[in-house]
Amino acid sequence: MAFFLGLGIVGIALLALSLIFDGILEGLFGLDGLLDGWLSLPVVAGFVSMLGFTGAIVLGTSELGAGAATAIGAATGAVAGWLTWKLSRALMREQSAVTPRGDDLVGAAGSVITAIPAEGYGEVLVRVAGQPVKLAAKSTMPVMRGTEIWVEANLSSTAVAVRPVER
Structure with missing residues (x-):
């Protein structure tokens, strides 16, 4: 034994x-x-x-x-x-999903959390791969809080250029 x-x-x-x-x-x-x-x-x-x-x-x-x-x-x-x-x-x-990149933000929809002035940054909340992401945002025109936006460009890892959604 x-x-x-x-x-x-x-x-x-x-x-x-x-x-x-x-x-x-x-x-x-x-x-x-x-x-x-x-x-x-x-x-x-x-x-x-x-x-x-x-x-x-x-x-x-x-x-x-x-x-x-x-x-x-x-x-x-x-x-x-x-x-x-x-x-x-x-x-x-077992493999995880591909990590989203900055270019994946372009075209994402979201809403303004902090108003975006014409010259400066505000904040937006967008969904990337199903997850909410809070980013600094810049726009060519002032955008009020709560406005729906589209991401036009990725400026950096934490900032995007946005435009309001026109309906």
Whole structure:
């Protein structure tokens, strides 16, 4: 039983190392891309730890011998390794939406929060990618608070040129 518990502990230690030093071992030994998928460190760690702990449980709770404990541990280790592989692939595939850029503001609709004088800046609230964004705004004519506007140009990362919407 001590052998199986040792395997389980080694598997947990491998998993901790894979979380801390992710990709470093592959880079040190020139194995980039080789240890992806079924040979990745988290998958191997999941397999080894489940093999060890399941083998120890089988030995401690049943009359079965070491051979049966190894077989059952290997089967549960394979399932744990497969689940680890599927989960890591799902997490790696997850991608966020593209971050909006300044040019994405052009054409956005919004409203004036602080009146815009003819010579100076006011504030507008526009929606970019579904999120409200408060920006400094400049206009060629005075625009009153609450007026609907369109963004004509991006002046900087925090300022835009706007014009009132004519209806």
